[in-house]
Amino acid sequence: MIDVNRRVLPGFGLSLGYTMLYLSFMIAVPMAAGFWKASSLSFEDFTRAAFSDRAMAAYWLTLWTSFASAVINVIFGGLVAWVLVRYEFPLKRLFDSLVDFPFALPTAVAGLVFGSLLVEGGWYGRFLVPLGIEGAYSRLGIVIVLVFIGFPFVVRTLQPVLESLERDIEEAAACLGANRFQTFARVLFPSITPAVITGFALAFARSLGEYGSVVFISGNMPYKTEIAPVLVVNRLEEFAYGEAAAIACVLLAMSFVTLLTINLLERWSARHHG
Amino acid sequence: MADLTTSPHPIPRRAHEDPAWVRWLLIGTALAVMTFLVVIPLVNVFVEAFADGLAAYWQNLVGDPDTLHSIFLTLMVAPTAVILNTIFGLAAAWAIARFKFPGRAALTALIDLPFTVSPVVVGLFLLLLFGLQGVFGPWLREHDIKIVFAFPGLVLATCFVTFPVIARELIPLMEALGSDEEVAAVSLGAKPLQLFRLITIPSIKWGLLYGIILCNARAMGEFGAVFVVSGHIAGKTDTMPLRIEKLFQEYNLPGSFAVASVLAMLALVTLLVKTTLEWRTRRDLEERKRLATQGGEA
Numbered sequence: 191m192i193d194v195n196r197r198v199l200p201g202f203g204l205s206l207g208y209t210m211l212y213l214s215f216m217i218a219v220p221m222a223a224g225f226w227k228a229s230s231l232s233f234e235d236f237t238r239a240a241f242s243d244r245a246m247a248a249y250w251l252t253l254w255t256s257f258a259s260a261v262i263n264v265i266f267g268g269l270v271a272w273v274l275v276r277y278e279f280p281l282k283r284l285f286d287s288l289v290d291f292p293f294a295l296p297t298a299v300a301g302l303v304f305g306s307l308l309v310e311g312g313w314y315g316r317f318l319v320p321l322g323i324e325g326a327y328s329r330l331g332i333v334i335v336l337v338f339i340g341f342p343f344v345v346r347t348l349q350p351v352l353e354s355l356e357r358d359i360e361e362a363a364a365c366l367g368a369n370r371f372q373t374f375a376r377v378l379f380p381s382i383t384p385a386v387i388t389g390f391a392l393a394f395a396r397s398l399g400e401y402g403s404v405v406f407i408s409g410n411m412p413y414k415t416e417i418a419p420v421l422v423v424n425r426l427e428e429f430a431y432g433e434a435a436a437i438a439c440v441l442l443a444m445s446f447v448t449l450l451t452i453n454l455l456e457r458w459s460a461r462h463h464g
Numbered sequence: 465m466a467d468l469t470t471s472p473h474p475i476p477r478r479a480h481e482d483p484a485w486v487r488w489l490l491i492g493t494a495l496a497v498m499t500f501l502v503v504i505p506l507v508n509v510f511v512e513a514f515a516d517g518l519a520a521y522w523q524n525l526v527g528d529p530d531t532l533h534s535i536f537l538t539l540m541v542a543p544t545a546v547i548l549n550t551i552f553g554l555a556a557a558w559a560i561a562r563f564k565f566p567g568r569a570a571l572t573a574l575i576d577l578p579f580t581v582s583p584v585v586v587g588l589f590l591l592l593l594f595g596l597q598g599v600f601g602p603w604l605r606e607h608d609i610k611i612v613f614a615f616p617g618l619v620l621a622t623c624f625v626t627f628p629v630i631a632r633e634l635i636p637l638m639e640a641l642g643s644d645e646e647v648a649a650v651s652l653g654a655k656p657l658q659l660f661r662l663i664t665i666p667s668i669k670w671g672l673l674y675g676i677i678l679c680n681a682r683a684m685g686e687f688g689a690v691f692v693v694s695g696h697i698a699g700k701t702d703t704m705p706l707r708i709e710k711l712f713q714e715y716n717l718p719g720s721f722a723v724a725s726v727l728a729m730l731a732l733v734t735l736l737v738k739t740t741l742e743w744r745t746r747r748d749l750e751e752r753k754r755l756a757t758q759g760g761e762a
Contacts, residue, residue, distance in 0.1 A: 196563050198647050200656040205559040212552045213574055216624050220589035223599050227592045266497045273494040277487055285495065287739045288502050294678065294731035294738075296685025298705040299724040302712060303505045306512060306721075313508060314500075338501055370482060392579070399582025402687030402705065406712065419584040419688065426588065426692060431597060438585045445580045 224442075227435040239433035240440050244412050245421060249440065252418040255329060256397035259336035260344075263393045264386055266337070267344030274345075275352040293342045301406030304335050308407070327409030332417065335403040340393030347389035351382050384459045391452035398445055506728065513725035516718055524722035530699045531723060534707035541615070541703060542683035545622040549679055550672075553630030558664075560631075561638035562646075572635070575628050586624050587692025590617060613695035618703065621689035626682045633675030634668060640749065641667055670748065674741040681734040685727055 196202055228236060239245070273279075274286050292300065307314045308325030318325055325331045355378065363373040401419040408415040416424070418441050425434035482490075514521050526532060559565075560572060578586070592598045594611040604611060611617045649663045665672070687705040694701040702710060704723055711720035 195643055195647065196565075198650050199562055199643065200650070200659065201558060202563050202565075205555040206563070206565065208555040209552065209559050209571070212555075212627070213571075216627060217574065217577060220586065220593050220624075223593040224585070224589040226599065266494075266501075269490060270494045270497060273491050276482075277491055279491050279495075283739070285498055287735050288498060288506075290735055290738065291502050291506065291731060294681045294734040296681075296687060296705050296724075296727045296731070298685070298687045298708045299509065299727050299731075300505070302708060302720060302724050303508050303512075305712075306717070307505060307508055313504065338505070341501060370486075395580040399580065399585065399688075401582065401584045401691070406709070419582045422582075422584050422588060423692065426591070431592065431595075434588055435592060438582075438588050441582055442585055445582070449580055 221442075224435055224438060227432060228439045231432045231436060235432070236436050239425075239430075240436040244416070245418070245437055245440070247413045248416050248418040248421040248437075249444070251329065251332075251416070252398060252441075253444070255332045255336055255417070256394050259333050259340055259397050260390050260394040262333070262337050263340045263344045264390050267341055267389060267393075268348055268386065271345045271348035271352055275349060289345045290342050292338050297339065297400065297402030298406065300338055301335055301403035304331065304338065304403070305407045308334070326407060327411075327415065329408075329415055331407040332404050332415065335407055336397040336400060339400055339403060340396050343392040343396060344389035347392060348382065348385050351385040355381060384456055387452065387455050387459055391448065391455075395445060395448050395452075398448065399441070506732075509721065509725050509728045512717070512721040515721075520718065521722055521725075524719045525726070528719060530702065531707055531711075531719065533699045534702045534704050534723070535726070537615075537618075537702065538684050538704040541618045541622055542680055544619050545626060545683045546676060546680050548619075548623050549627045549630050549683075550676055552627055553634055553675060553679075554672075556631040557634035557638050561635050562643055575631050578625050578628055583621075583625050583686065583688030583690075584692055587621050587689040590620055590624075590689070590693050594620075612693050613697065613701060615701075617693040618690055618701065621693045622683045622686050625686050625689050626679050629679040629682055630672070630675035633671050633678070637668055637671040637745070641752070667748075670741045670745045674738055674745075677734055677737050681730055684730060 231239065270289065274282065274289075305326055306312050308318070308331055309315045310319045310326075312326075315325060323330065325334060359377060360373050363377045364370075368376065399419060400417075401423070404417055405420055405423075408417065408420070410416050410420050410424075412421075418437060422434050422437050422441070425437065481487075524531070525535075556571075556575060560568060591612055594600055594604060594617065596605065596612075598612075611620070645667070646659060646663050649659050654662070684703075685705055686703075687709075690703055691706060691709070694703065694706055696702060696706060696710065698710065704727060708720050708723045708727075711717075711723065
């Protein structure tokens with residue numbers, strides 16, 4: 191049928207050609223430039239720039255804050271997706287639409303707002319700071335904005351999968367004597383595992399590269415609250431282009447490894463649970 | 465083993481329903497999460513922006529020539545990027561949703577790339593390509609063409625970060641619609657342009673419109689990539705999100721929140737349009753299915 195399409199429908203060559211041209215102009219050419227710049231450093235210079243103590247601290251911070259926020263998002267996002275799919279409650283449509291708000295809101299606005307909420311005297315800081323919880327200019331603040339940024343990705347990945355679950359299976363499980371918790375743990379959870387992994391991955395990958403919101407809230411102190419993208423910009427502002435490119439290449443490699451791992455995990459879980 | 469005859473429930477609830485207390489506990493927690501994560505921040509933007517009254521708010525937006533210019537610049541950059549990405553989105557969706565070819569899956573994955581690559585890295589790569597010390601730097605300077613730290617650089621950076629949006633909206637929609645009508649139109653002698661104008665566009669119009677609006681929201685709000693290539697020349701290359709950052713650095717919080725409130729409003733309008741259009745798309749799809757089954761019966 192698809193082959194019929196290629197014989198019948200017009201524009202295959204034109205649309206594919208244009209797509210490839212646009213993509214190579216947008217992706218391939220700039221990337222080549224990045225690697226060219228990074229490779230203009232000698233091997234020693236590259237490792238010194240890319241794996242300095244400050245850079246290692248930044249990668250580590252980027253990785254664990256992204257991981258923590260993705261874990262939190264899987265729990266909260268999973269809960270919200272479940273509630274939106276399974277239960278009826280007032281204002282459900284409104285809350286359903288608001289899930290996409292973090293995706294539509296510019297990241298700079300998100301950073302600005304969470305900064306003002308979490309500082310001492312802000313709407314949240316007023317209650318949290320006396321308890322010793324410093325949200326603004328801290329690592330906690332980074333995790334909080336990353337949770338905000340990644341939230342819609344998890345919910346929107348899980349929602350269609352939860353909707354497509356057959357209720358009969360749950361009834362069958364109950365008939366066979368499983369209680370509700372067992373049904374969830376042994377029947378429901380395995381069938382949504384691939385979606386959970388995808389949602390986690392999307393939120394994690396998105397957090398790795400996030401810049402706009404974090405720069406407002408983290409305070410950007412080297413070794414403490416400086417994430418890798420901020421370090422790239424700081425190096426640029428010192429006109430250290432080669433060093434910036436070296437760190438950018440490591441960051442890019444982290445994104446690719448994440449994508450690859452996720453793809454393998456998805457395949458593995460589709461084979462074992464699907 | 466549950467014994468149905470001695471079940472404590474006089475009327476057993478359906479086996480896939482949770483007890484009421486579980487239900488309300490989960491709903492309550494979910495709504496609390498949404499409230500703290502989304503609703504309160506949203507309210508906070510407007511409260512902070514209007515804290516000194518309407519007149520001060522207006523003055524913050526219009527009274528500052530640099531802020532005014534940033535609004536103007538965003539209104540120039542975002543639509544340019546949206547137009548380029550709309551053409552790309554249509555071409556990519558047509559190629560991917562209508563034809564099978566080797567490398568189709570790889571191409572789809574490639575389109576998602578900007579979602580995972582850090583915008584800062586994108587900006588940096590553009591800088592290394594078109595900046596003064598970049599690959600094309602000397603050539604560009606000879607011919608007196610400015611890309612980085614100028615309008616074209618802002619458009620390029622915005623385009624990269626937002627190009628998947630429209631394509632991702634259209635590909636699943638066109639796959640769901642199928643190509644029967646288009647094949648029928650061509651076999652009835654429709655020219656490519658007629659096919660496009662009379663069959664394809666009308667059937668994807670709501671999805672396309674939503675893609676364009678979402679792409680526009682992302683384009684107007686793009687920060688990281690634009691931050692790197694703009695050079696932050698106030699009154700020249702500062703877009704609205706960059707202006708927010710600059711005012712924030714200058715401790716001008718009311719000014720910063722005034723600009724932020726405009727962008728938050730844009731996000732709200734985007735959500736409103738999304739909700740309306742999704743409802744329409746679903747209705748159109750159901751209508752098609754109904755007509756198709758009727759046609760099949762007749």
